[in-house]
Amino acid sequence: MEKRAVKAWIMYDWANSAYATTVLAAVLPVFYASVAAATLDADTAASYLAYTHSIGMLCVALLTPLLGTLSDLSGRKGDFLRVFALIGIMATLGFSIVGEGDWLLASVLLIISTIGFAGGNTFYDAMLPDLVPIERREMISSKGYAYGYIGGGLLLALNLLMIQQPSWFGLDSTLAGTRLAFVSVAIWWLLFSIPIFRFAPRRPAARDLPQSWGGYARVGARRLRQTFKQMLRFPQLIRMLVAFWFFNDGINTIILMATIYGTSIGIGTTDLMLALLITQFVGFPCTLLLGAWAQRWGAKPILLVSLSVYICIVILGYFMTEALHFYILAGLVGVVQGVSQSTARSLFSNLMPSGRTGEYFGFVNITGKFSSIFGPFVFGLVGQLTGSSRWGILSLIFFFVAGIAFLLTVKVQQGITDAQLADQEDQKQWGRHALKVGSDINVSG
Structure with missing residues (x-):
């Protein structure tokens, strides 16, 4: 294991989490509502932002099969990560020039930055098996997640000071502090991406690489179909996947829309x-603590509890009227956000054949991107039809209830058994193949 490259990989989570916390969750929603969409009413602004997130995720979902194929075949994940990271960085920098009423420009920049951020993460995630042996991947992955919490939280705290105390930084207004916050994120x-740009691992490129973007797209689509056919052999994994589509969409929508919802009310x-800072710094220890509980009592029970807490969060969010309520809800989100994601990943890994986790996790990521389109769209549509974003936030109950319903049908032990049997079959097939190759060699000798 190349320690320098692993440290660089962990540091990239520290780097790009600033975009997730400051831009996606905190500053941009308020800036979008109060500046970019100042010519629109609050509920319309919230709906437009939700639609923009849906379009951005749709673009990412359409690109992911192509990006995944590039990742697997080219062996140049670091080069592609650099390109997409720079796309996201430049679009983030562009927010600093958005003026009053420029909601369309802000929406276009958000779509481009989403492509850069999520597209870069496709290659970032794919690097982990190249860097770390299987017995240490969970630990290194957790470190990256933890560094992301701290890095994103620290810059968010600095950005909060820029916005609330602009004179401390030689600025003349809150708006100037907001613009500087976007620059600081970029x-x-x-x-902090420079280390991964320098030390990203390279693997030999596959033979017979496609000679065009269309060729990569066709290879990606073919692999996607093959993976789906293979997964049909594992009904518990399919049930978990459907549950994930629903509750993950609800979680992502809360992350993306919480701030502009608070602004609208x-x-x-x-x-x-301050509430978002609470989420960041509550999330770090609670994820570690509840993760330990999940290891002791099982991932599924802890995930069910965390999703039930999300239902309470949505209901309380509908009745929220003052800042104290928002603080409480932010703390609750911090308690369950990390553990819901980590336990879902753990469940998936248990239900997948160990020899195919990379392939299957790629399918989960692709379909998860598609499912993430619907939550923001439903939030925006319901808010626009009813004239109140309160109904938009309440509509998210559906995603959590549906997720829990499908999760309850997952028989974890049966799924683990199915996965182990598949591993044994793969090992037998590999053994027969090795014997045949050895026999052929002896005959030719």
Whole structure:
């Protein structure tokens, strides 16, 4: 294991989490509502932002099969990561020039930055097996996740000071502090990406590489179909996947829309930012603690509890009227957000044949991107039809209830047995293949 490359890989989570916390979750939603969409009413602004997130995720979902194929075949994951990271960084920098009423420009920049951020993560995730032996991947992956919490939280705290105390930084207004926050995210993202840009691993390229983008797309589509056919042999994994489509969409929508929802019902910018800081710094220890509980009592029970807490969060969010309520909800999100994601990943890994986890996780990521389109769209549509974003947030109950319903049907032990049997079959087939190759060699000798 190349320690320098592993440290660089972990540091990239520190780097790009600044975009997730400051841009996606905190500053941009408020900036979009109060500046870019200042000519629109609050509920329309919230709906437009939701639609923009849906379009961005749709673009990522359409690109993912192509990106995954590039990742597998080219052996140049670091080069592609660099390109997409720079796309995201430049689009983030572009937010600093958005003026009042420029909601269309802001939406276009958000779509481009989403492609850069999520596209880069496709190659980033795919690097882990190249860097770390299987027995250490969970630990290294957790370190990256933890560094992301801390890195994103630290820059968010600095950005909060820029926005609330602009004079401390020689600025003349809160708006100037907001614009500088976007610049700081771009610089932070670029600066701490330099190690992975330099030390990303390279693998030999596959033979007979496609000679065109269309060729890569066809290979990606063919692999996707093959993976889906193979997964049909594992009904418990399919049930888990369907459950994941629903509850993951609900979780992502809360992350993306919480701040602009708070803005639309009159929560102040300072309170919104502080609440998001609470989520970051509560999330780090709670993820570790509840992860230990999941190891002791099982991932499925802890995941069910965390999704039930999300239902409570959505209901309480509908009745929320003041900043204190938002603080409480932010703390609750921090408690369950990390563990819901980590236990879902753990369950998936248990239900997959160990020899095919990379292939199957790729399918989970692709279909998860498609499912993430619907939550923001439903939030925006319901809010626009009813004239209130409160109904939009309440509509997310459906995603969590459906996710819990499908998760309850997952028979974890049966799924583990199915996966182990598949592993044994693969080993037998590999053994027969090895014997045949050896026989052929002896005959030719």
